Amino acid sequence: MTGTTESKTVLITGASSGIGAATARRMATLGHHVVIGARRTDRLTALADELRSDGATVTPVELDVTSIESMRSFTEAALAEHGRIDVLVNNAGVMPLAPIADLRIAEWEQMIDVNLRGVLYGIAAVLPQMREQGGGHIVNLSSVSGHRVDPTAAVYSATKFAVAALSEGLRQESQDIRVTVVSPGFTRSELTDHGGATEARAAARAAAEELAIPASSVADAIAYAIGQPTDVDVNEIIVRPAKQR
Numbered sequence: 001m002t003g004t005t006e007s008k009t010v011l012i013t014g015a016s017s018g019i020g021a022a023t024a025r026r027m028a029t030l031g032h033h034v035v036i037g038a039r040r041t042d043r044l045t046a047l048a049d050e051l052r053s054d055g056a057t058v059t060p061v062e063l064d065v066t067s068i069e070s071m072r073s074f075t076e077a078a079l080a081e082h083g084r085i086d087v088l089v090n091n092a093g094v095m096p097l098a099p100i101a102d103l104r105i106a107e108w109e110q111m112i113d114v115n116l117r118g119v120l121y122g123i124a125a126v127l128p129q130m131r132e133q134g135g136g137h138i139v140n141l142s143s144v145s146g147h148r149v150d151p152t153a154a155v156y157s158a159t160k161f162a163v164a165a166l167s168e169g170l171r172q173e174s175q176d177i178r179v180t181v182v183s184p185g186f187t188r189s190e191l192t193d194h195g196g197a198t199e200a201r202a203a204a205r206a207a208a209e210e211l212a213i214p215a216s217s218v219a220d221a222i223a224y225a226i227g228q229p230t231d232v233d234v235n236e237i238i239v240r241p242a243k244q245r
């Protein structure tokens, strides 16, 4: 695989479990400086201890992506430590599945706040710094659900289609900043552990148990995009289980 090998400062939101934690592990293994954020700081501390014991540079920071102040503190912590921000992986996400007719409005708002507003806040918090540096890379997690719509996933899909749309707009407006959308299919994580209608959650869990690929497979796809030379922008990656339709 061709690509760059220098150490970068890589910020990852939602790094306390699943794809975010796997990406932090992958980035640390590659020698990058990782700054990891999430609400569950006990998980972040445990992950940081694990990676540091292997010699990695890791900064755990409490982060709620639904707050622009929290997002700014996260990126400021990275800048204070490393003086630059090379990559932001906007990974934090929630997926409380339910039919629209259930009118679970608080969960709709949570999905919009975390999956869409959180990505925008992440972009807002790093874009001026990346422009000043004359470069950077923003990796946004969409989903196979950002390419197709299924029952019980309409609102989740709407947020993930939106992430793809705003990423494409950002890409077109950016000459020096690379923008990548990574769209996973069923991946082993804690995504179906929180919220949603009981039946919809059970169906998603059953499908995940049968099909899901490890979170490290998605981390590898993210690492591939990040590892390309700075004039090569991998715009979109869909990575799903071979058996997923």
Ligand code: NDP
Pocket: 013, 014, 015, 016, 017, 018, 019, 020, 037, 038, 039, 040, 041, 043, 063, 064, 065, 066, 091, 092, 093, 094, 095, 114, 141, 142, 143, 144, 145, 183, 184, 185, 186, 187, 188, 189, 190, 191, 192, 215
């Ligand atoms: P997990 O539930 O394992 O991880 C989600 C992460 O998001 C956690 O670290 C959680 O941390 C964080 N998070 C949630 N809310 C907030 C918040 N308000 N502020 C900061 N962090 C938050 O799921 P995945 O690893 O699967 O999800 C990662 C991304 O991948 C998501 O965007 C998801 O939509 C996407 N994806 C996942 C697929 C799958 O099959 N697993 C398929 C397609 C896309 P904490 O609770 O500690 O704050």
